[in-house]
Amino acid sequence: MTQQDFIDLYEKYISGNCTPDEIKQLEAYRDGFQLRDLPWSAEMGDKQEVKQEILSKLNTGITPPGKKTFKNYWIAAAAAIAIFTIGLVLMLEQKAQLSPDKLVKNPSSAGKGPVVPGFNKATLTLSDGSNIDLNDSKNGTLSKQGGVSVGKLGDGKLVYDINGAKTKKAAVLYNTITTPRGGQYQVVLSDGTKVWLNAASSLKFPAIFTGNERNVELSGEAYFEVAKNKDKPFKVAVNNMNIEVLGTHFNVNAYNDENAIKTTLLEGSVKLKTGNQQAYLKPGQQATLGQQQMFNIRPVNTEDAVAWKNGYFVFNNENIQSIMKKISRWYDVEVVYEGKVDERDFGGTASRFGSVTEVLKLLELTGTVHFKMEGRRITVMP
Known part of the structure; x- marks a missing residue:
């Protein structure tokens, strides 16, 4: 048969x-x-x-x-x-x-031509406002900012390397990586935190984390593997919600056309806060923040939440x-x-x-x- x-x-x-x-x-x-x-x-x-x-x-x-x-x-x-x-x-x-790192550039997927699956493509916006098309740029060093080297690897990955820069005295230079519809990308931040961005998403972050916190801003969906640093919590601002962690693995789905923000914890612990509401997640739990600004926490299959990354x-x-x-x-x-x-x-x-x-x-x-x-x-x- x-x-x-x-x-x-x-x-x-x-x-x-x-x-x-x-x-x-x-x-x-x-x-x-x-x-x-x-x-x-x-x-x-x-x-x-x-x-x-x-x-x-x-x-x-x-x-x-x-x-x-x-x-x-x-x-x-x-x-x-x-x-x-x-x-x-x-x-x-x-x-x-057809794995993401083997997919080649395809201009036809940018709104015209035949419909094809998404692949590794994104735009990096530097602190001076200039843009780098990561799809067209060659592998290797793309920029140097305040002692940080920004490099593109051959597998859809952007890496920030401190190279011995003095983080305490460094200027705060914000960068933004943005994926279009039909795109995805991975970035390794200067502290070693790994972030995978889904399609139609963006992440704003400093080239070097200074001060006592590591703050980033997310729009869309991303999976985080946060580098552990008990002295410097990692915070994600997404819409009107904040996520605080020390070192953990979690996924955030916060598209503007969705009715709720979903945070799914795979490893470690996170604290969520919005207005006067706050919640704590354990591994295997998902918090949903709807229009009523109340957290709803339930156990989930975490593999489902990160299936897009895989x-x-x-x-x-x-x-x-x-x-x-x-x-x-x-x-x-x-x-x-x-x-x-x-x-x-x-x-x-x-x-x-x-x-x-x-x-x-x-x-x-x-x-x-x-x-x-x-x-x-x-x-x-x-």
Whole structure:
């Protein structure tokens, strides 16, 4: 049975029209599934661990609420593999061919031309107001500011190196790194803190941290691995909220077109503050700050929050509007709605480096939503 045969049969199954013989075909397909052996290199990590991770991801494939549930777990897993993660079965291959550090410049993704996945691109604005296009600039030293060397590496990374500069007497020179829609980038700050920026995001920070605090400002989404320094807390200002840490790993989602700011803690501890409200997070918790300016804290799967950094889309009980915002930012496309679209939630996982048309086709297989694509505009229909 081919993948397409299975897809057709699965659609028939969830509609309740499968014959007993066809259900037996689904059962037979179970024994035929295995991940292909693909070319492997050391930079891709431990082969067996990655395979197990992919299998785990595949088992969470998209499932529309209200549809028939499978009586056997293995059928659900097989359906997940065939329906929402056809492209993800090739993830091992994609890691070698389409990982962010291997994607080349593509001017067509900047609002014109064919729709392609996002890649490493950003603009660095220096303290004097000058801009450096990180996509066009060569690897190596880009600037020197107050004893700090700013260098671009070949894997979509910007590094600030103090090189023995005297931080206490250094002038405060603010820089800003900005990713466009369809872009992402990583920056290593002068204290060693690592920051990954998602699409349509920006981070303002000093070339050298002076004084008793390390202060930065975020717009959009970023994942932080903060260098530990008990004498100098690290603070992130985002909209009307502040995050304070000493050394920790956390993700912040604070896009202006979202209804809430979400802070997810993976390691260490953080203090959140807005107005007279404050909250503390433990690893494995997420704080949501909505329009009512009250913190709502709950346990979450932290892998979902940082899936974007690791090359995945993860939709966990999200409506189509939330899903399409992610797709719009990453593929740099316009999204419009036509008619009354189903408000139920979806769940699923897919590679961020696949074709947008494949992601849309897989969503359509739920039978609850349809798409029309014209140039860089996607119309969502019931």
